[in-house]
Amino acid sequence: MRIVSLSYPVSAEIAKEAAEPKVAAIGQFDGLHQGHASVLTTAINIARENGVPAALITFYPHPKDVIGKGNYEGYLTPQPDKQRLLEEMGIDILYIVEFNKEFSQISPDTFVEEMLFPLNLQTAVVGFDFRFGHKGAGDAAELQKLGDGKMSVVTVPPFLVDGEKVGSSAIRIALKTGKLSDANRWFGRxxxxxxxxxxxxxxxxxxxxxxxxxxxxxxxxxxxxxxxxxxxxxxxxxxxxxxxxxxxxxxxxxxxxxxxxxxxxxxxxxxxxxxxxxxxxxxxxxxxxxxxxxxxxxxxxxxxxxxxxxxxxxxxxxxx
Ligand SMILES: Cc1cc2nc3c(=O)[nH]c(=O)nc-3n(C[C@H](O)[C@H](O)[C@H](O)COP(=O)(O)O)c2cc1C
Ligand SMILES: Nc1ncnc2c1ncn2[C@@H]1O[C@H](COP(=O)(O)OP(=O)(O)OP(=O)(O)O)[C@@H](O)[C@H]1O
Known part of the structure; x- marks a missing residue:
């Protein structure tokens, strides 16, 4: 797996290196639980069908760590664990975007224009509740619109366990309240x-x-x-x-x-x-x-x- 650190705006050098078309999942993906696995497997399958690399565009530090003024309570999968698990899943390129105050302010269209287009995404794969841009203003439909025919968007339906969406926030609460069996069931490990x-x-x-x-x-x-x-x-x-x-x-x-x-x-x-x-x-x-x-x-x-x-x-x- 190739690991590329990025910051906004994407430099000309990175854009040149990233010229090959690719399929990429986008999001935080802390925990790499079964919901995340469903999004990543979709991206990997599409990439393999099209003979292009499968990438993940993720953000570090966690937005809540930056916006929440340092009171973020830790990671379910800190960077080394996340990298190992992504490699095992079959992700070819991991883009780690530096999440800082400036990046948190950019609008959905700036994100697409100045980050996704330079990375040459053929297809973006996101979950049904994906939000992006300042204050989460954009969603999957907006991403599709901004893709403007140059980038297609695949939205993955909710991955449920016992009728509930598996999510990192619920897993964090379960871990902190002694409900380890729930957390482990949602992780799938x-x-x-x-x-x-x-x-x-x-x-x-x-x-x-x-x-x-x-x-x-x-x-x-x-x-x-x-x-x-x-x-x-x-x-x-x-x-x-x-x-x-x-x-x-x-x-x-x-x-x-x-x-x-x-x-x-x-x-x-x-x-x-x-x-x-x-x-x-x-x-x-x-x-x-x-x-x-x-x-x-x-x-x-x-x-x-x-x-x-x-x-x-x-x-x-x-x-x-
Ligand atoms: C299985 C297990 C359960 C423990 N439960 C408690 C507990 O309920 N309350 C407590 O004060 N310490 C608990 N301890 C911590 C012990 O106080 C601690 O292991 C002991 O003081 C030795 O620590 P030390 O080697 O750092 O001196 C537990 C330790 C183990 C291994
Ligand atoms: N259970 C799920 N089913 C389908 N997609 C999911 C699921 N959980 C997360 N995703 C998708 O994975 C991507 C990354 O999501 P994110 O890291 O925000 O995770 P999350 O687990 O939903 O977090 P939170 O519980 O804090 O909302 C997003 O596109 C999101 O929509």
Whole structure:
């Protein structure tokens, strides 16, 4: 997959390089959920039928991050994950348009004239609720009109699960409210995070549950605080190791921690993981984090969590 960073207006150099006709999906595509997959598969199929490359035109940072004055709560698929998944899906060219204040002000016709035409789109593929231009003034019908016969527009109907449109906003809410099973069903895979193993407070081993403390590699959406059945895979290794993860602020020991800590206890594993990178697949949400009266009580609960996680992971589709 070729990755091209763009900013508005498109430079003559990029326009020259982009001269070949192509089919492109357009949109944010954070999460690459099943609704996004339906749009991308449509674009890829049309591209293959016509013997031209399949592209995605997407925006970074997330518009809400720019317009929302920095209070955006993270990405479902930060850039490295998004690039890997798009490559696996079969996208040939990824255009990443720098989303900034100036770009957020441009009108639908300027977007088409000064961004899409220079990229020579034969066909633009968008979802049924696609909006573009300043304040989302344009929609798919407007895009078709502005395409002016030079660019055709294919609109993909809603991809539904249980009668509801699958969308990134709903997935974010589900993750943050402990409805991981909904989020995973809408993704069509398990939500995952990735981090490097850093030093924690070193209490875990003493209480019988050593944990790998993770520093996230990217600004992921933080799921609901609490305990999860997980599978973890170290970078450059193929096997998934079952475990249990706490996302929390350790209220039993601390008051006033505000940044959630990600801690993974891997089952039947006894290696040194410091400084290694780990991808953690969140399989099921087990419970909320509690403030326990004693360390003894906490340990009993962690034991129960571990037993439950083993059962969940044994019953779920095997990945190892
Ligand atoms: C499965 C699991 C569940 C946990 N649940 C809680 C909890 O409900 N409340 C809490 O204060 N800490 C909880 N913790 C965090 C422990 O307090 C933490 O792992 C322990 O203090 C060791 O941390 P350290 O190695 O960074 O010192 C949990 C940890 C694990 C692995
Ligand atoms: N369930 C879906 N079915 C069909 N098209 C979709 C679906 N979800 C998103 N799309 C389309 O994919 C493109 C990218 O959408 P966008 O990234 O805004 O996602 P979204 O998941 O709809 O986000 P949000 O939930 O915040 O509205 C748009 O063209 C949109 O119309």
């Amino acid at each position: 398990n939500y995952h995070i990735r981090g490097s193993v850093i030093h924690g407070e070193k209490r875990g081993r003493k209480i019988g549950f050593p944990t790998a403390n993770l520093e996230l590699t990217d600004p992921y959406v933080v799921p609901a605080l609490g305990v999860y059945a997980v599978r973890a895979r170290m970078d450059h290794q193929d096997n998934w190791i079952p475990g249990v993860m706490n996302v929390g602020v350790k209220p039993t020991f601390h008051e006033g921690i505000t940044k959630p800590i990600f801690e993974v206890h891997l089952f039947d594993y006894d290696g040194d993981l410091y400084n290694q990178f780990m991808t953690v697949d969140l399989v099921q949400y087990i419970r909320k984090e509690h403030k326990f009266e004693s360390v003894q009580e906490l340990v009993e609960w962690i034991q129960r969590d571990a037993d439950e996680a083993r059962k969940i992971l044994n019953a779920s589709e095997s990945k190892f």
